[in-house]
Amino acid sequence: xxxxxxxxxxxxxxxxxREAMDRDGHFVFPxxxxxxxxxxxxxSLDFIESIRPNAVEGHEPNRxxxxxxxxxxxxxxxxxxxxxxxxxxxxxxxxxxxxxLNRPGGNQGTRxxxxxxxxxxxxxxxxxxxxxxxxxxxxxxxxxAVPGSHLFRxxxxxxxxxxxxxxxxxxxxxxxxxGEPLKIEGLSVPPGTVILMWTxxxxxxxxxxDDSETRWTVVYAYRNPGLPSRARWISEAFEKRAIPGxxxxxxxx
Ligand SMILES: O=C(O)CCC(=O)C(=O)O
Ligand SMILES: [Fe+2]
Numbered sequence: 125x126x127x128x129x130x131x132x133x134x135x136x137x138x139x140x141x142r143e144a145m146d147r148d149g150h151f152v153f154p155x156x157x158x159x160x161x162x163x164x165x166x167x168s169l170d171f172i173e174s175i176r177p178n179a180v181e182g183h184e185p186n187r188x189x190x191x192x193x194x195x196x197x198x199x200x201x202x203x204x205x206x207x208x209x210x211x212x213x214x215x216x217x218x219x220x221x222x223x224x225l226n227r228p229g230g231n232q233g234t235r236x237x238x239x240x241x242x243x244x245x246x247x248x249x250x251x252x253x254x255x256x257x258x259x260x261x262x263x264x265x266x267x268x269a270v271p272g273s274h275l276f277r278x279x280x281x282x283x284x285x286x287x288x289x290x291x292x293x294x295x296x297x298x299x300x301x302x303g304e305p306l307k308i309e310g311l312s313v314p315p316g317t318v319i320l321m322w323t324x325x326x327x328x329x330x331x332x333x334d335d336s337e338t339r340w341t342v343v344y345a346y347r348n349p350g351l352p353s354r355a356r357w358i359s360e361a362f363e364k365r366a367i368p369g370x371x372x373x374x375x376x377x
Contacts, residue, residue, distance in 0.1 A: 126368070131161040132204045132318070137211045145212065147301050149274035149325035157255060157316035165257045168193045169340045172224045183359060189342060190222035191362045196342065201369025205253070209346040212320060213249045218349045219373045220250065221357040225341040227265045233329035236289045240279025241323050242351055250323035250347035257340040259317055262310035265332035265339040267319065270306050272299035273326035281326045289326065323347075349377045 135153055145151040157165070171193055172185045179185055190196040199205055200219050209217050227233070242248030260266045270289075273281065276297075283289035286308055294306045310330070313319070321327065323345070332339055347353060356376065363374045 128198060128202055128369075129160055130158050130204060131199065131202055132156050132208070133158055137208070142212075145320060145322070148269075148271040150269050150271075150319055150321040150327075152311065152313060153318040153320075155314050155316040156318040157257065159316075162257050162316050164195050165255060165342065166340050168195045169224055169226055169257065169342060170338075172196075173226050173228075173338070186224040186226070187357050188222075188359060188362070189224040191359060196222055197365075197367060199344065201367045201371075201373065203369060205344065206369060206373075208253065208318075208320075209251065209344075212251050213346060213348055216348055217346045217373065218375060218377075219358070219370060220345040220347050220353055221343075221355055222345075223343050223357070225254070225339075225343055227329070227332045227339040227341070229332055229336045229338070230334045231265065231332040231339075233265065233331045235285075236281060236283040236293075236326055236328040238273070238279055238281035238326050239323040239355060241347055241353055243277050243279060245350065246277065248348045248350045250345065250353070252321045252323060253344045253346070254319040254321065255342050255344075256313055256317045256319065257315065257342070258337070259313045259315040260311075260339050262312045263330060263333070264336050266310055266312060266330045268308055268310045268328055268330065269321070270294065270308055270326040272301060272306055274322040274324040275300040277324045279324060283328075286328075289328075293326065349375075352376065 185192045241250035
């Protein structure tokens with residue numbers, strides 16, 4: 125067995141952090157990624173970007189990113205990745221997808237949305253683990269979220285602008301834990317930041333400024349098995365691969 129270089133520095137995810145994640149719907153680890161991991165991820169994400177023009181529909185490099193790059197693939201079963209996913213989801217997990225979220229200068233970002241899984245069974249969790257390799261500012265490719273929104277387990281949240289989210293889905297709703305009116309949180313994070321997010325959280329991304337360098341980002345998603353998953357982007361061939369550390373994790377159930 126080959127020993128993989130560490131991807132994360134030291135961190136704490138105990139009771140307090142877990143409570144914050146469950147209350148807010150996301151949890152930020154500033155600068156968690158090791159320098160070597162940042163370097164390797166930038167190379168891999170730059171490679172994914174370079175092959176996108178030749179994409180075959182249904183198997184796009186940005187959507188099936190780990191299938192196109194050995195380093196990205198190796199992280200699916202990386203012991204630190206799995207340890208983090210299991211701290212949040214518990215022992216029984218499956219890999220769901222690995223998607224490159226690179227945003228070059230001028231990229232328009234993404235409108236407000238949520239994702240689905242386990243609406244019928246709240247014991248089934250689904251998390252996104254975002255690697256913001258070179259970070260972002262709120263007004264420059266910045267991720268934004270609505271703390272507490274994940275607790276509604278609504279997979280249909282959609283809005284084109286902050287104003288429309290406020291006057292639409294958010295209107296009259298309060299945070300189920302704190303009782304406060306829901307509000308939008310625009311994040312700014314330094315390079316190397318990892319963000320965990322429950323999949324039902326309302327989130328969106330502000331446009332990247334025209335003269336900014338590409339925002340290098342990749343997301344790894346894991347879930348408790350039990351239901352089909354709409355975003356499970358794994359090709360049939362890839363599902364059969366033996367990825368060290370990820371044995372049995374690529375299956376649907
Ligand atoms: O690009 C981002 O920062 C977030 C993208 C997103 O919404 C997702 O991967 O679920
Ligand atoms: Fe999303």
